[in-house]
Amino acid sequence: MNVNTKDTNTNDVDTEVANRSDDPGDVTISRRDLLIIGAAGAVSAATLPSLAAAQNAAQNSAGPAPALAPSKVSFKVNGKVHALELDTRTTLLDALREHLQLTGTKKGCDHGQCGACTVIADGRRINSCLSLAVMHEGSSITTIEGLGTPDKLHAMQAAFVKHDGYQCGYCTPGQICSAVAVLDEIKQGIPSHVTADLNARPPLNAAEIRERMSGNLCRCGAYSNIVDAITEVAGRTA
Ligand code: FES
Ligand code: FES
Numbered sequence: 001m002n003v004n005t006k007d008t009n010t011n012d013v014d015t016e017v018a019n020r021s022d023d024p025g026d027v028t029i030s031r032r033d034l035l036i037i038g039a040a041g042a043v044s045a046a047t048l049p050s051l052a053a054a055q056n057a058a059q060n061s062a063g064p065a066p067a068l069a070p071s072k073v074s075f076k077v078n079g080k081v082h083a084l085e086l087d088t089r090t091t092l093l094d095a096l097r098e099h100l101q102l103t104g105t106k107k108g109c110d111h112g113q114c115g116a117c118t119v120i121a122d123g124r125r126i127n128s129c130l131s132l133a134v135m136h137e138g139s140s141i142t143t144i145e146g147l148g149t150p151d152k153l154h155a156m157q158a159a160f161v162k163h164d165g166y167q168c169g170y171c172t173p174g175q176i177c178s179a180v181a182v183l184d185e186i187k188q189g190i191p192s193h194v195t196a197d198l199n200a201r202p203p204l205n206a207a208e209i210r211e212r213m214s215g216n217l218c219r220c221g222a223y224s225n226i227v228d229a230i231t232e233v234a235g236r237t238a
Helices: 010-019 031-062 092-099 155-162 172-187 206-212 223-234
Strands: 002-006 026-030 071-077 080-086 118-121 124-127 140-142
Touching: 080 092, 092 118, 118 172, 124 172, 155 172, 155 223, 172 206, 172 223, 206 223
Parallel strands: 002 026, 071 140
Antiparallel strands: 071 080, 118 124, 118 140
């Protein structure tokens, strides 16, 4: 590209046009053009602050943005129907913990990375921190509180206790909900990433259990005991 500046006055326009090359890469700019461009830029720069001030004034006079109207949602949790009015941005996890006081389901990362918030929704395990409550209209949700009670533990809860499948216990509700759903998935013949034969029923072995439980992290490292507990409930030896 060839950019030239040269001294011209208004009478130079024709000459300048005549001197323009047919090559689109060649650009010839006169001093007058530069002055015009510069003046336009200066006007814009001078105008911008006043435009910004006008926008700020308009926003201030409008006041804070109006709150979103709550949405109605109704779903079953552990067999009981709940009708809620929620901000549409409320996650299922927050609806369970903050609105229904079902605090057995834990919030770990709140980003779908740890599995502490796992619940069973319509038979499938999900990370409740990644799911909006309003998406579950009519759903049937099972949390750790719905699996068993201290007096009458679910078989998976009893096996976790027996095999020391936890230490601090923070990940345990999610681990147990996940484990219950995993055995159901295997029973239904749903393959996992490590299932070799997609036409056969997935085997119930340690590799399958570890792969299927890989979304549930345990900072205490109780993994081998968790596998033992799940294996016992499945009625097989890993
Ligand atoms: S809190 Fe939901 S995956 Fe960690
Ligand atoms: S038992 Fe502590 S994080 Fe799993």
